[in-house]
Amino acid sequence: MSRIFVSTAVCAVTSLLVPGWATAQGSGTACPDTRATEIEVEASTGGLIFNCRGASFEIDGVTINTGGSMCPQHVIIVPAHQICEGIPLEGHRCVFEGDVAVQVHWFECRAEWMLLGIFGASVRCTPSLDANGAGKVTAGGVIEDFKTGKCPELASELDEVGPDTGSGRGDSGSDG
Amino acid sequence: MNERKRWLVWGGFVLGVVTLVGWWLQPVPGSEGVTADQPGKSSGIDTSVSLASEQGAAPVRVADLASETGPEILLGDEDLIAALRALGSLDENTGGTVSAIERRVDELTMAVISPIGRLQRAVELLTEGRLTEDPTLTSAPERGAVRGLVLGSLLHRHGQRSKSKLRASSPENVVCLALEGAPTWTPAVRDQLLHLANACATDKGRFVTGKHIRLVVELRALHPDLRSFYSELLGFIMVDLPKVDQHLLLDILQGEQEDPLLVRLALKQLFDQGKAQLAMGLARALLVGEDTRNRVRVAALSAVAGSAPMDLALDFVTEFGRAGDLTVSMALAHRPGGEDAVLERYSELVMGGAAGDTRRLLIAGVTNQSILLGVAQTDPAASVRSQAIMSGTGIAEVHNPEQWLDLLEQSVGVTSSDSAALPSGRAAYAGINILRQTARKSSPVFKRTVQLLEALLDEGALGEGTAGIVRKELSAIGVPR
Numbered sequence: 001m002s003r004i005f006v007s008t009a010v011c012a013v014t015s016l017l018v019p020g021w022a023t024a025q026g027s028g029t030a031c032p033d034t035r036a037t038e039i040e041v042e043a044s045t046g047g048l049i050f051n052c053r054g055a056s057f058e059i060d061g062v063t064i065n066t067g068g069s070m071c072p073q074h075v076i077i078v079p080a081h082q083i084c085e086g087i088p089l090e091g092h093r094c095v096f097e098g099d100v101a102v103q104v105h106w107f108e109c110r111a112e113w114m115l116l117g118i119f120g121a122s123v124r125c126t127p128s129l130d131a132n133g134a135g136k137v138t139a140g141g142v143i144e145d146f147k148t149g150k151c152p153e154l155a156s157e158l159d160e161v162g163p164d165t166g167s168g169r170g171d172s173g174s175d176g
Numbered sequence: 177m178n179e180r181k182r183w184l185v186w187g188g189f190v191l192g193v194v195t196l197v198g199w200w201l202q203p204v205p206g207s208e209g210v211t212a213d214q215p216g217k218s219s220g221i222d223t224s225v226s227l228a229s230e231q232g233a234a235p236v237r238v239a240d241l242a243s244e245t246g247p248e249i250l251l252g253d254e255d256l257i258a259a260l261r262a263l264g265s266l267d268e269n270t271g272g273t274v275s276a277i278e279r280r281v282d283e284l285t286m287a288v289i290s291p292i293g294r295l296q297r298a299v300e301l302l303t304e305g306r307l308t309e310d311p312t313l314t315s316a317p318e319r320g321a322v323r324g325l326v327l328g329s330l331l332h333r334h335g336q337r338s339k340s341k342l343r344a345s346s347p348e349n350v351v352c353l354a355l356e357g358a359p360t361w362t363p364a365v366r367d368q369l370l371h372l373a374n375a376c377a378t379d380k381g382r383f384v385t386g387k388h389i390r391l392v393v394e395l396r397a398l399h400p401d402l403r404s405f406y407s408e409l410l411g412f413i414m415v416d417l418p419k420v421d422q423h424l425l426l427d428i429l430q431g432e433q434e435d436p437l438l439v440r441l442a443l444k445q446l447f448d449q450g451k452a453q454l455a456m457g458l459a460r461a462l463l464v465g466e467d468t469r470n471r472v473r474v475a476a477l478s479a480v481a482g483s484a485p486m487d488l489a490l491d492f493v494t495e496f497g498r499a500g501d502l503t504v505s506m507a508l509a510h511r512p513g514g515e516d517a518v519l520e521r522y523s524e525l526v527m528g529g530a531a532g533d534t535r536r537l538l539i540a541g542v543t544n545q546s547i548l549l550g551v552a553q554t555d556p557a558a559s560v561r562s563q564a565i566m567s568g569t570g571i572a573e574v575h576n577p578e579q580w581l582d583l584l585e586q587s588v589g590v591t592s593s594d595s596a597a598l599p600s601g602r603a604a605y606a607g608i609n610i611l612r613q614t615a616r617k618s619s620p621v622f623k624r625t626v627q628l629l630e631a632l633l634d635e636g637a638l639g640e641g642t643a644g645i646v647r648k649e650l651s652a653i654g655v656p657r
Contacts (some may be wrong), residue, residue: 039470042438045476046506046541047571060342061284062331066375070415074571076503083498091603098639099601104503130612130655138570138612139605141540141563143500 031151035089038083047073052109073127074140077103081145098116117139140165252294253301257317259287260298260307262486265459266319266322288320289328292345299350302365303357308484312365314581319496322365324371325354326383334380348387355384355409366405373412375564386417389424407435419449429458436475443479452485456492463496468509472505481507484518490538491546494521495590499533499559505541522551532557539564543572552583558592562602569609577621580627588631600637605628626655633657 050071056063079101084094108127130136177420194541232317263284289295301307302321314322332347351383358366373383384392392413396406414420420442428435439462446455462468473496480492481504489508499503509515521540536559539551546567552564561583584607587598607628614622629646632638638646647657 016304037327042474044469044471044474044503046503047510057278057281059278059285059327060335062335063379064327064330064376065379074506078500078502099599099605100641101605101645102500104502112494131615132612134612135613138609141502141566142534142605145523149596159615160423 031091032093033085033088033090033151034084034094035092035148036094036146037085037087038082039078039080041080042078044076044102045072045074049073050125051110052106071107071109073106073107075105076140077105078143079103080148081143083144084146089148092148093150093151094146097145097147100143100145102141102143104138106136106138106169110170198321202475206416213480213492238460239251253297253306255290256294256297257301259302260317260324263319263323264289264314264316264318267324268591284320285327285331286341289325289331290342292328292343292347292350295324295332295347296353299354299357302339303353303360305360308362308365311362312364314368315363318365320363322368322372325350326376329383330376330381330453331376334378339637352391353393357390358395358405359402359528366402370405370408374407380409382412382416384413386413386420389413389417390418393424395425401490403435407438411437412442414438414445417445422449422451424445429462432471434469436471439472440475441481442657443476444483447479447483452488454492456480456484456488456552459492474501477501477504478507481505482511484512486513489516490521493537494534495538499536499540501537501565502540502571505537505539507541509541509543514545515544518542519547525537526555532560532600535583536560536563541571545572548572549579549583552580558597558599559602562598562606565598565606566602566609569606569613574610574613577614577625580606580610581624582619584628585624586626586629600632600635601639604632604638604642608646608649611653616653624649626653629657630657 016164050073052071056065058064082094082097107125108128110126126134143146185222205391266281266284298321302318302325307315307321309317315456329347332344335342335344354369358369361369374588376383389410392406392410394401396410398405399406407570425442425445428438443459446452446458457477459480463473468476477493477497481489484491484492493504493508494499509518518538518541523533523536526534532555535555535557539548539560540563542551542564548568552561552568555561555564565583565611566578568574569577574580583596584603585600587603588598590597607625610621611625611629614625616622629650633643633646650657
């Protein structure tokens with residue numbers, strides 16, 4: 001019995017003395033030795049595809065259509081950010097930094113000018129305008145952004161940037 | 177001198193001039209293709225053009241259909257350059273009735289493209305740099321050459337022979353000459369070609385067709401610095417082709433996969449040709465590859481999401497997709513029957529208690545407002561509820577902003593365990609979405625949205641970056657914080 005007591009006491013004292021054991025992700029785990037991975041900015045299209053039929057004119061009896069045929073309703077921009085993929089880096093870990101908005105740029109077919117500048121087409125795929133006359137850009141979602149932090153420093157960082165601040169909701173939305 | 181003698185003298189003079197010119201045009205062995213400008217020549221037209229030789233390097237030409245040893249200035253070049261300039265200046269001189277404009281376009285285009293040898297010479301001049309006046313902008317002759325190239329190719333290929341003024345010939349040699357010579361063009365000229373190649377078409381097709389696919393693929397490999405240019409041309413071809421050769425598709429997908437557009441189009445083609453298992457295998461190889469760039473990953477996922485059999489698409493997207501892959505979510509939801517299939521899978525996941533990230537990914541592309549409203553009200557995960565609101569306000573036209581505002585307002589000041597709770601930052605982004613789609617100031621919705629954003633700032637739960645964005649948005653509408 002005394003041996004059990006001594007062993008337990010030694011383990012408890014050791015856990016207080018060895019650095020890093022108490023600085024995990026707030027749950028008492030060891031340093032994961034991982035880093036964040038950079039993801040480049042990305043643009044892609046989505047939504048409906050409009051067919052902008054521009055000016056048509058005839059040359060030598062052949063009808064030439066101008067204006068381009070594909071106008072995506074949305075161009076989606078995912079900003080550069082970092083993710084956690086388990087890439088190893090000793091003494092470090094992946095830390096949540098905040099949400100970054102995924103931008104949705106809206107487009108439509110619109111008559112720009114009539115016949116003058118015929119090679120520029122009279123109906124073009126152009127940015128839509130919002131209710132206030134500015135280019136229409138909305139947030140279609142968010143990307144969680146991470147950063148690489150050092151394990152021994154993270155205990156204090158977690159106290160400052162925890163997921164539950166203020167009303168307890170904070171900015172974090174990842175809930176498994 | 178009587179009339180007859182006068183005619184004989186003039187006839188002899190003309191014959192002599194023609195003989196001299198013919199001798200002058202004889203190929204001179206060993207001469208290079210480019211010489212300096214000749215400022216002394218005067219034809220009443222500004223022919224000051226810069227040449228590749230002035231930059232110290234001869235132009236690189238993969239194929240040279242013109243004589244390698246001919247003199248730079250050919251008979252008719254100045255006339256052709258003038259015609260190109262007129263065609264390229266059309267925008268500045270267009271006015272009047274529709275029929276007058278059409279006649280002008282017709283006249284100027286025909287002056288450049290007929291006969292086909294004239295169009296070929298125009299492309300040669302372009303490739304030799306003879307038409308360049310400013311390497312950063314297109315000159316009028318350059319614009320004329322590109323317009324002539326695109327329109328001329330369409331007319332020679334699709335022209336109606338019976339009533340045509342055109343002595344139509346196959347333009348394919350000229351098109352190939354242009355594609356091979358494009359590396360010597362200025363970037364502005366290449367952009368012009370891409371614009372017109374995309375914009376101009378007849379009912380029978382475009383400037384580039386399936387006939388050019390192999391050449392474009394080869395040139396793309398030969399000129400890696402112009403990969404994006406040739407890839408865009410390849411995209412034009414593949415979009416229109418009902419069926420691309422499978423070996424070419426495999427070349428694209430198994431070679432260097434750096435072009436997201438080509439990856440997406442190639443996979444789509446395989447799916448459309450009924451090669452779903454092959455396409456899925458290739459897509460999986462891309463997704464598990466360690467060196468696959470994120471853009472290619474998203475392109476492969478989007479192709480599967482949009483074109484694979486629905487159940488396979490749902491399984492694949494839930495396996496490889498990440499929350500935030502909005503393009504992929506939209507590809508799933510926007511295909512015929514997609515929204516219903518997504519919602520069915522979503523319901524299964526809710527019933528099975530699956531992780532919120534997968535549900536969030538699936539509903540992100542949905543645009544049906546009533547469905548999104550239901551998800552925003554009932555999903556057990558705050559991240560999914562907030563995504564439903566962001567999709568409802570950010571990728572769909574908002575017809576009833578009040579219902580979204582109700583949910584957002586209910587989320588302010590509640591604890592994270594509350595069923596109405598939303599991550600503050602995402603609530604703020606949704607509020608900004610509504611603000612941007614609401615007419616200013618007089619609208620009750622506008623006022624409520626401003627109050628919501630102010631409340632979120634006052635709550636103190638926004639991250640620094642998001643708070644800055646909200647302040648900037650409010651400041652832009654005259655509400656300083």
